[in-house]
Amino acid sequence: MMRIGMGYDVHELVEGRPLILGGVTIPHEKGLLGHSDADVLLHAVKDAILGALALGDIGLHFPDTDERFKGADSVKLLSHVWSLATERGYTLGNLDCVIMAQRPKLRPYIDEMRGVLARELGADLDQVNVKATTTEKLGFVGREEGMAAQAVVLLLKK
Numbered sequence: 001m002m003r004i005g006m007g008y009d010v011h012e013l014v015e016g017r018p019l020i021l022g023g024v025t026i027p028h029e030k031g032l033l034g035h036s037d038a039d040v041l042l043h044a045v046k047d048a049i050l051g052a053l054a055l056g057d058i059g060l061h062f063p064d065t066d067e068r069f070k071g072a073d074s075v076k077l078l079s080h081v082w083s084l085a086t087e088r089g090y091t092l093g094n095l096d097c098v099i100m101a102q103r104p105k106l107r108p109y110i111d112e113m114r115g116v117l118a119r120e121l122g123a124d125l126d127q128v129n130v131k132a133t134t135t136e137k138l139g140f141v142g143r144e145e146g147m148a149a150q151a152v153v154l155l156l157k158k
């Protein structure tokens with residue numbers, strides 16, 4: 001059995017916050033704003049997994065009105081979401097993602113993000129791909145007002 005899911009998320013970029021993407025802290029003069037650590041990539045990945053499982057979305061599982069999730073580490077939330085997949089007998093087929101960010105250059109950090117994702121999803125590196133794109137200075141991403149991420153996941157069950 002195969003199940004496919006997609007996820008999309010956006011967070012605002014502000015001064016005075018760390019920039020955390022895919023569980024990796026990246027030096028930059030701004031960071032993403034959110035109730036949690038605002039890791040836009042991991043949020044998109046979690047929504048893709050929940051989508052594949054037909055279990056709603058992260059707002060349903062981790063409400064942004066709940067004090068328990070204030071400053072929450074998105075890696076820990078991913079671990080919980082992945083347990084919902086494994087307890088239903090699923091393993092990862094593959095995961096593909098794209099981060100939309102005008103700056104900074106993310107290429108130097110991409111393999112570390114893949115490593116975090118592969119570790120958390122019990123998968124090999126070649127099952128996980130992370131891409132980055134600018135939006136050619138167009139729109140909210142291009143104006144560096146925010147970042148977005150999209151993810152597609154394939155889950156497998158024997």
Ligand SMILES: Nc1ccn([C@@H]2O[C@H](COP(=O)(O)O)[C@@H](O)[C@H]2O)c(=O)n1
Nearest residue numbers: 101102103104105106107132133134135
């Ligand atoms: N924040 C980013 C954005 C892009 N990259 C890399 O640069 C390549 C070209 O980007 P375009 O938006 O001009 O297509 C892209 O394929 C990424 O490899 C990046 O590292 N960080």
Ligand SMILES: C[C@@]1(CO)OP(=O)(O)OP(=O)(O)OC[C@H]1O
Nearest residue numbers: 034035036058059062063064069
């Ligand atoms: C995980 C949560 C928890 O507050 O993170 P936020 O930083 O609020 O991010 P958002 O993507 O707006 O909504 C998901 C929330 O459930």
